[in-house]
Amino acid sequence: MINVPARSISDRALSTLNASFKADRDLRLKGYSDAMQFLANPTIFMRLANAVLPWAWTAAALCFAAGLYMALISSPTDYQKGETVRIMYVHVPAAWLALFIYVLMAVASAVALIFRHPLADAAAKAAGPLGAVFCFLALVTGAIWGKPMWGTWWVWDARLTSMFILMLLYLAYLAIWQAFDDPHLAAGLARVVALVGVIMVPIIKFSVEWWNTLHQPASLAKLAIDPAMLWPLLLMALAYTLFFLCLHLTAIGNEITARKLRAARLKAIAST
Amino acid sequence: MTAAFVALIRRDLLLSYRGGGVGAALAFMLAFLVMIPLAIGPDQETLSRLAPGLMWLALLLAVLLTTERLFQQDWDDGSLELLAMAPLPLELLCLAKALAHWLGVSLPLAIVAGPLGILLNLPVDRLAVLLLGMVTGSLALSLIAAIAGAVTAGLRRGGLLIPLLVLPLYVPVLIFGLATTGGDLGPAGATPSLLVLAAIVLITLVLQPWAAAAALRAYFR
Amino acid sequence: MMDLAAAHAGFVIAAYAISAVFLSVLLAAVMLRRRRLSKEEQKLKPGGDGK
Numbered sequence: 407m408i409n410v411p412a413r414s415i416s417d418r419a420l421s422t423l424n425a426s427f428k429a430d431r432d433l434r435l436k437g438y439s440d441a442m443q444f445l446a447n448p449t450i451f452m453r454l455a456n457a458v459l460p461w462a463w464t465a466a467a468l469c470f471a472a473g474l475y476m477a478l479i480s481s482p483t484d485y486q487k488g489e490t491v492r493i494m495y496v497h498v499p500a501a502w503l504a505l506f507i508y509v510l511m512a513v514a515s516a517v518a519l520i521f522r523h524p525l526a527d528a529a530a531k532a533a534g535p536l537g538a539v540f541c542f543l544a545l546v547t548g549a550i551w552g553k554p555m556w557g558t559w560w561v562w563d564a565r566l567t568s569m570f571i572l573m574l575l576y577l578a579y580l581a582i583w584q585a586f587d588d589p590h591l592a593a594g595l596a597r598v599v600a601l602v603g604v605i606m607v608p609i610i611k612f613s614v615e616w617w618n619t620l621h622q623p624a625s626l627a628k629l630a631i632d633p634a635m636l637w638p639l640l641l642m643a644l645a646y647t648l649f650f651l652c653l654h655l656t657a658i659g660n661e662i663t664a665r666k667l668r669a670a671r672l673k674a675i676a677s678t
Numbered sequence: 679m680t681a682a683f684v685a686l687i688r689r690d691l692l693l694s695y696r697g698g699g700v701g702a703a704l705a706f707m708l709a710f711l712v713m714i715p716l717a718i719g720p721d722q723e724t725l726s727r728l729a730p731g732l733m734w735l736a737l738l739l740a741v742l743l744t745t746e747r748l749f750q751q752d753w754d755d756g757s758l759e760l761l762a763m764a765p766l767p768l769e770l771l772c773l774a775k776a777l778a779h780w781l782g783v784s785l786p787l788a789i790v791a792g793p794l795g796i797l798l799n800l801p802v803d804r805l806a807v808l809l810l811g812m813v814t815g816s817l818a819l820s821l822i823a824a825i826a827g828a829v830t831a832g833l834r835r836g837g838l839l840i841p842l843l844v845l846p847l848y849v850p851v852l853i854f855g856l857a858t859t860g861g862d863l864g865p866a867g868a869t870p871s872l873l874v875l876a877a878i879v880l881i882t883l884v885l886q887p888w889a890a891a892a893a894l895r896a897y898f899r
Numbered sequence: 900m901m902d903l904a905a906a907h908a909g910f911v912i913a914a915y916a917i918s919a920v921f922l923s924v925l926l927a928a929v930m931l932r933r934r935r936l937s938k939e940e941q942k943l944k945p946g947g948d949g950k
Contacts, residue, residue, distance in 0.1 A: 478915070488906045493914040500918070519892070541926050543918055550914045554907040569845045578842045579727055585833055594810065594896020595829050602889050606847050609878065613850035620860065649922065653929050661930070663936040670943055 447525055447663040449517050455655040462652045476638035490554045495638050497547040499646040500540045501565075504572060507537030507650065511579065512604035515597040525658070527593040528665070530600060531583055532657035536650060538576040544569050564618035575603045589668075601651035682766045683774050690778030700746055700783045703740040707787065710736045711797060722799045729800035730808050730859040736793045737812060738848050741819045745840050748775060748827030749890075753897070758831065762898065772890035778823035780817050788816035806860045807868045814875050815851045821882040822847045828890035829878050832897050840865035850878050 463584070477495035511533045518526035548566050549559050582599050586592035694700065714732055719726060752758035762768055792809040796802070826843040833839065857871035 488907060489911050492911045496914055496918045518861065536925065539921055543921055546917055547914045550910050550917070554910050571849060574842060574846045577838070578846070581842060582829070585830075585835075585839055590899065591832075591896055594899065595893055598825075598829060598889050598893045598896070602847070605881075605885060606850075609850045609881065610846065613853040617853045617857075620857070629725050649926075653925065656929050656933055660932050660936055663933075663940055667936065667939055667943070 416587055446522075448666075451525055451676055452662065454657055455659055457477055459655055461640070462648055462655070466648035466652055469641055469648055473638060473641035473645045477642055481638045482632070482634050488554075490551060490665060491635070493547055493551040494635075495642045497544060497551055498639060499510060500547060501544040501569060502643055503646050503650055504541035504544050504569065504576075505539055506647075507533050507540060507598075508572065508575065508607070509604060511537065512600045515600040518593065519597045519601070525662075527597070528658050528661035529654070530596065531593070532654055532661050534576065534579050534583065536653055536657065538573070540646075540650070541569065541573045545573060562618075565617040567618070568614045572607070575607070579603065589665075649675040679766060679770070682764055683770055686761070686766070686771065686774040686831060687778045687781070690775055691782045693751075694778065694782035697747065697751075699744045699779075700786050703744050703783055703787055703789065706743055707736045707740045707791065707794065710739065710795060714798060717807055726799040726843075729795045729798040730804060730855055731797040732798060733791045733800065733808070734812070734852055734856055736794075737787055737816070737853060738819065738845070740787055741784050741816075741823055742841055742844055744779070745823040745827045745844065746830070748779055748824055749825070749831035749894075750833075753831040758894070759898065764892065768891040769887035772824060772828060772894065773887040775827075776821050776886055776890070779824060780820035782815035784820040784823075785813065788812040788819075808859045810847075810877060811855045811868070811872060814872060814879060815855040818851045818875075818879045818882045819848065821886040822851075825886050825889045825893070828893040831894065851875065854878065 473495070476490055481492070481495075483489055483491060511530045514526045514530035514533065517523055518530065545566070548569065552561055552566070553559050579596060579599050582596045583592050586595065687713070715725065718728070749758065752761065761771055764771070766774075766799050789809070789812075791812055792800075792805050795805070795808065800808070823844055825847075826840050829843065830839055854875045858868040858875070860868075
């Protein structure tokens, strides 16, 4: 006899309840077999990552060296804005990455949701703090760029406002991982948060841009990208991306190790 | 299945009226309303200019306050797991809860918020279009809140997480809801903004059942 | 060559400096966590007491 809490279900609803087994029961069983497979996959990943990393680090360092040289030394200054245009070379790559990483997080979450690949959850979780830092840098460098350009430390233009909201979306994602002790539960919920976020991002961006045109009829003059400025920009963007890649692979490795430790600890507790 | 769907909505509405969901939210709106002139000064012209935006904020925050009750109460006493075992698909269960929240909380608040704006010297010729925008947008507000509610269903101290989840998603609704009362609307009037608002509602209508059900499944595993 | 005496040179330096600081801190955080975790993993293996 099901013990139904008195306040919750009317008689009519009760009569429509029956003890049909939900697909969730089957999913739980499948989850166990996935856990078995987990032991095989991460080792392959670690081996691949360890092989790639030294090259990636070197490439990142080279790109940074070349990019910084071009950005600070050899590239021309803008006729109107002077030296401050150099800030573009750290602001724009950070902004690109902030957006790219969020999309990556969402793709990883989708893979985790559809294929139940445990590494996908780790990839999404590892990307979160990294993306948040790049987003923060984009905001700060944007503000620093804004002061000499527009005279104020902060202005609610479309791009900065959207980036601010993206920061909130990152914080929400990070908060999910923090709020739940059970990593499987946190993973399941984080997937939903990331995917809902990525679906709403274009809508949010569209609405903020539209809102901005309402209040600022004169569109801000777009920075004409002179080819001499394009190369340092691309190089810095590449440097930032390679840097992220190295950090991400390392962070995923950290997640895998942390999980192994947790599993070992649980096993030890269970066997005492 | 329709019977179960409707029964669920009725049940949630009944609980909402008994538990005072809309009452608490309305009280919040009134309290927020009185703080506004205290914060920005009683100058009628300023208030009149800001009134639509401020009433939208009041609506958003009031709906936000009631989000916790959406799924948490049922999770806490176990009735959510029971309901999930019903032949009703989990997605429809979540949709039913969101609709019940809309009917019981968001819609009444949206209807009341416009007239309350008169206290802030809302220009009366904007009232009708503000009301229309709020009523349209209120469904999206409930749906988005329901996603966050499902994600935080099992979280005791999850109250702090809900605004962080919900408010960024509310931004498009706020922007286009406000746009209906904008300054110079042009020859097309408020219609384009209302249409975009309706489109946003439709998007969230499709998104919410899937997202909330996925979140609940994470809890059930 | 960047003109260090230019009007807004300070802003440029600030932007690059803050970026460098935060990216370095990020790098340090990831690497330190890696080191800490692999040390604990070593403890579990042959040398450790398996606890």
